[in-house]
Amino acid sequence: MLVGVYGLGRFGAFWADCLSARHTVLGYSRNPKRKTGPSVTRVDEATVLECDVLFLCVAISALEDVLLRIRRRISADSVVIDTCSVKVYPIRLMDSILPPSVSLIGTHPMFGPDSGKSGIDGLPLVFCPVRTPEETAAFWRSEFGNMGLDVRDIGPHDHDREAAYTQGITHFMGRVLDDLRLEPSAIGTLGYHKLLEIIEQTCNDPFQLFLDLQRYNPYTGEMREKLEQSIKKMQEQLGAGSEQSWLDRPISGS
Template sequence: MQIAVYGLGRFGSFWASLLSQSFKVKAYSRNPDRLTPEGVERVGLEELMDAHVVFLCNAISSMEQVLPEIAPLLKPGTLVVDTCSVKVYPMEMMKKYLPQTVDILGTHPMFGPDSGKNGVKGLPVVMCKERISDEDYILWKDHFRRIGLAVQEMTAHEHDKEAAYTQGITHFIGRTLDEMNLHPSSMATAGYEALQNIVKQTCNDPWQLFLDLQKYNPYTSSMRKDLHKGIEKMLGTFDSIESVGDLNG
């Protein structure tokens, strides 16, 4: 089976390399300066579209640019799989722009080059079944399990609602803490080191990913409001205690 990967950013390169351990993989990037992972063949866009399965590893915000570009090049029966960190938006865009002769599967590998650097065993991948045969869906579910991934099946809306309060809030907190310029300390507790690890992991990802997570997940607005309410409540509690007098009683 010929596998194609569109996009060779941090995640695309990692994903192409992982897939190349099981399949023959071709890859394409609009950026000629992107490095090609070992074991992956770099090709032009038209040749890429000859593959049986095309994984989209482009930015969420570029979906409306990428999909019309590849739509006329796709062969009937091709399976197009997105790997975006949100699911409602890209799956709606795939249904809008891709021809009916093309199959569609939504996935979210909930890991990347940092969390998967020592292997992917036990790491979660979400699958959102859309326009795909049962046979092909089971094939990919079995493959993900075979390489050690923990498959979670859900709808796009179920994914985004949950991800807003897991991935979305993690990236928001990480970027917020980064603005505070936290630094290593010889007095650091395990909790403080965990916070620094959150900053390091989230800020290693492109700024565009952070923006896209907040903009294209329909549930992150509620998450930010809840977070703001929580912070305001804690500050209000502290202010009310302080107004009484000595905090030590």
């Protein structure tokens, strides 16, 4: 079985290397400077579209253009698997744009080059079979399990709802904290150093991923509104000007 990876950005190159441990993997990127492991064969676009199975590892915001570009060029009986960090939007696009003969599976590997740098064994992968024979879905469910992944069957809306309050809020807070220009501190607590780790992990990813996570998940707007309400609630509990009230108050006996 020939497995193709379309898009060799930071995640795509990492994922191609993971797949190459069990499959012959061909990789395509518009950028010839993208680096991949030695077990991944770089090919042109036409060649990668001939693969039996095609993993789409492109930005969420670029997916529609890619699907429109390849829909008449992929093999009629191929299996297309997306790896986007949201699921409702890409599954809807694939189902609408790609030919009915093409089998579709939605996935979200809940890890990346940073969290998977020491190996992917035990890490979760969300699995959403869309338009595919049960035997094909069963094969890839089993195959991901054989790679050591913790395969979770979750519907697209359930995934996006939960991801908004896990991955979405993590990336949002990472960018907010990064904007504060926080620095390492010799007296920083363990909790503070964990915050710096969140900044490093989330801001290592392209800013486009952050934008796409917030814009293409139908539940992240609700998450941000609730976050804003919680911040406002904490501010109200502190009281206006509370940080100055004790500074200005005379001390008894002075």
